[in-house]
Each structure stands twice: as structure tokens, then as C-alpha cells.
Amino acid sequence: MQDPEGKGPAGERTHRAHAFWEQSAGWNIHRAIADAPGVREDATREQAFDESGANDARDLAAFLRPDARVLDLGCGIGRIMRPLAPLCREIVGVDISEKMVEQGREYLAGVPNARLVRTSGAELPTVADGSIDFVYSMICLIHVDKRTAFRYLREIQRVLAPEGLALLQFENLLAPEGLAEFQRVVDLPHEYPLEFYTRDEVRALARAAGFEVLHFREARQFLFATLLRGSPEAWIRAVAEGVSVRPTEAHGVFAGKPGGEGRVVAEARSTLARPFALVLHAARVERDRTERCAWRLAGQVLLQPGVRHRLELVETADGEAHARIDGRELPLSACERGEARGDAALALMASLTPPGFANAPDTARLFPALYPSLPMPS
Numbered sequence: 559m560q561d562p563e564g565k566g567p568a569g570e571r572t573h574r575a576h577a578f579w580e581q582s583a584g585w586n587i588h589r590a591i592a593d594a595p596g597v598r599e600d601a602t603r604e605q606a607f608d609e610s611g612a613n614d615a616r617d618l619a620a621f622l623r624p625d626a627r628v629l630d631l632g633c634g635i636g637r638i639m640r641p642l643a644p645l646c647r648e649i650v651g652v653d654i655s656e657k658m659v660e661q662g663r664e665y666l667a668g669v670p671n672a673r674l675v676r677t678s679g680a681e682l683p684t685v686a687d688g689s690i691d692f693v694y695s696m697i698c699l700i701h702v703d704k705r706t707a708f709r710y711l712r713e714i715q716r717v718l719a720p721e722g723l724a725l726l727q728f729e730n731l732l733a734p735e736g737l738a739e740f741q742r743v744v745d746l747p748h749e750y751p752l753e754f755y756t757r758d759e760v761r762a763l764a765r766a767a768g769f770e771v772l773h774f775r776e777a778r779q780f781l782f783a784t785l786l787r788g789s790p791e792a793w794i795r796a797v798a799e800g801v802s803v804r805p806t807e808a809h810g811v812f813a814g815k816p817g818g819e820g821r822v823v824a825e826a827r828s829t830l831a832r833p834f835a836l837v838l839h840a841a842r843v844e845r846d847r848t849e850r851c852a853w854r855l856a857g858q859v860l861l862q863p864g865v866r867h868r869l870e871l872v873e874t875a876d877g878e879a880h881a882r883i884d885g886r887e888l889p890l891s892a893c894e895r896g897e898a899r900g901d902a903a904l905a906l907m908a909s910l911t912p913p914g915f916a917n918a919p920d921t922a923r924l925f926p927a928l929y930p931s932l933p934m935p936s
Contacts, residue, residue: 568680568706572654576655579653580656582655587635592637611641614637616641618642619642620837620858620914623646627647629649629682630650632652632698632699632701639666643672646671648673650673650674650675650685651673652682654676654678656676659675662674679709680713682714688716689719690719691723692724694724695724696727699728699753701751702753703753704759704763711763712767712768715787728755728780728782730776760783771786772784772790772794773915784913794925796830797830797912798924799927800829801830801912803910803928806823820872821871821873822908823868824930825866826861826883827864829864835859835913836859836911838857838869840879840908856891859888869881869908912925
């Protein structure tokens with residue numbers, strides 16, 4: 559139960575969290591939200607801050623539909639909200655800091671479908687039951703204690719619509735970088751709010767709050783959990799049966815010398831009742847499909863119900879990659895780049911991945927229709 563007057567343990571934790579973020583916002587509001595090298599320099603601060611929000615928004619775009627209602631937990635001044643807003647119907651940001659919310663209203667001026675709400679603890683005020691399709695929390699729950707995080711989980715479960723998804727970021731105690739960060743925080747001369755989790759802890763707390771974990775993804779010291787308000791088996795089965803991709807030309811995979819030109823053409827179709835966003839993953843890898851690659855790319859594809867979409871991936875002679883859906887260029891983000899090795903032939907290939915999942919063998923086993931068996935060149 560919340561204690562807004564701060565007379566009990568929950569109220570004391572809320573008071574400390576509020577004081578910490580008010581102080582942080584007063585010190586340097588941009589660094590308090592996204593402390594990256596470019597943000598630390600006066601000359602590049604605002605541009606680097608905006609770019610960090612655009613990068614995170616690109617990763618979240620696959621969860622959205624044009625009619626989606628979205629909530630950002632721990633929104634700061636709206637770093638991610640601003641680039642996401644054009645992709646959805648409504649986006650609500652919640653933060654504990656008055657300074658963040660106040661400056662966020664200036665930062666989001668001119669974004670008509672975005673609104674900000676201040677929380678006094680671990681509640682999502684003014685957000686109606688079952689009114690949200692997608693909740694995300696970046697660099698927020700890592701800074702609250704586990705009791706507060708659990709209260710937020712219960713609130714997220716309250717506001718999510720049936721079959722709604724949440725993508726939540728945690729510190730991963732069992733990752734080498736996470737354990738090192740834990741030790742660093744322990745040895746600080748002052749108290750710094752940072753909480754650490756294991757997969758089993760996140761799964762247990764999620765279930766206690768009424769969720770099931772659809773998928774875990776690890777990145778450095780972070781653990782990203784995709785939660786579902788519903789049955790994972792039913793959700794996975796619906797996607798597996800309702801979305802497919804297959805090559806439309808004899809040679810779905812192109813092979814050639816490094817620096818050659820290549821093209822993959824495939825047909826994607828969804829029979830799901832509503833538009834479904836997926837991430838197109840593309841890579842140019844060595845013929846034996848090892849992890850060594852010249853590049854990996856990702857971009858969002860929105861599949862319309864009952865429509866056959868033409869997907870095209872092209873690599874030009876100068877090594878640039880382009881993806882198109884029905885002839886329209888898709889924005890791609892470079893995830894990884896390497897050097898071509900010797901004269902070995904390279905393959906150009908692509909796959910689709912549902913929102914919240916990683917492009918990995920486990921995902922391919924769950925959604926085989928999205929990972930067609932394309933013949934590798936001899």
C-alpha cells in the first residue's frame with residue numbers, strides 16, 4: 559500500500575527516490591537521464607541526447623501499431639517519447655521528478671499525442687485499467703528497490719490491455735559486467751540506487767504480478783524482459799501460425815565475392831487480426847554461417863492483416879545495404895560491422911523476428927515460418 563505522507567517504509571523509500579531524482583535533475587538533467595560520452599560535453603549534449611532517444615526508439619518501434627496506446631515508465635523529459643510518438647496513437651510518460659515532468663512538457667511541446675504524469679511513488683496515476691497496449695521502461699527499474707519495482711509491476715499489469723506487452727530493463731547480476739557493476743556500487747563512498755536481478759527473480763516477480771515472461775535478452779550488464787499479460791503459449795502459437803515469410807525467387811540467398819552485389823526477395827504475410835510489427839534482421843555472413851559477418855542490420859516491418867508484402871534486401875557493390883517493403887525503403891540501423899575475410903564467398907540473408915525477441919536459434923525454433931530454410935550457395 560502506498561504511503562504518500564512518508565510515514566512508513568514505503569513512504570521513506572519514495573521520499574528518498576524523489577529527492578535523488580530532483581537533485582540529479584538539478585545537477586544535469588541530460589546526464590541524469592542518459593549519461594553517454596557525447597552527453598557529457600556541452601557542445602554535443604543536446605544532439606547526443608536526442609540521438610540516444612532516437613536509437614532506443616528504433617529498438618522499440620517493432621512493438622507499435624498506428625493505433626497503439628503506449629506508456630513510458632521513468633520517462634525523464636521524454637527522450638524516447640518524442641521519436642516514438644509519431645508511430646502510435648497516444649503515449650503517456652510517468653516520472654517521479656517534478657523537474658523532469660516540468661522540463662519534459664517543454665521538450666515535448668508540439669507533440670500532440672504525448673502527455674506526462676508525475677507519480678508520487680509506485681503508481682501510474684490517471685492511467686485507466688486495461689487502457690495501454692505497450693509499456694516500456696528503460697533505465698528506470700534498475701534504480702528502484704525490488705519492493706517498489708514489484709509495486710510498479712502490479713500497476714503495469716493493471717493498465718495493460720489483454721495480450722498487452724511490456725519491455726522492462728533490469729541490471730543482470732549474473733552477467734560479468736553486471737557483477738562488476740554490483741561490486742563497484744558496493745564500494746562507493748556514498749549510497750547509489752541500483753538494484754540487481756537474475757532471470758529467475760524477474761520471472762518469479764513477474765508471475766506474482768500476473769505476467770508471464772515471453773523472452774529474455776541480455777546486453778552487457780542489462781537484462782531485458784518481454785512480459786505478456788496473457789498466455790505465452792497462445793501468443794506464440796498465434797504468431798507462429800499467423801505470420802510467414804518465404805523466398806519468392808529461386809535464389810533466396812545471394813553469394814558472391816566481398817564487394818559484389820546481392821539481393822534477397824521474399825514474401826511476408828500475416829493473418830493476424832491487427833497490424834503486426836516485426837524486426838527485419840539481415841546479415842552478410844560467411845558461407846558456413848559462422849558468427850563472423852561483414853554487417854548485421856535491423857529495421858521495422860509492419861505487416862497488414864491478409865496482405866502479401868514483398869520484402870527486398872539489396873547490397874550494392876560499395877557494401878551499402880538497403881531494405882524495402884512493397885518498394886518502400888525501410889530505415890535500417892547498423893548493429894554490427896566487421897571486415898570481410900579473404901576471398902571467401904559471403905551470403906546475403908534475412909529473417910523476421912517478433913517484437914521483444916532476439917534473432918537467435920531459440921526464436922527460430924519457436925517461429926519456424928519466419929526463418930525459412932534458404933539454400934546456401936555451394
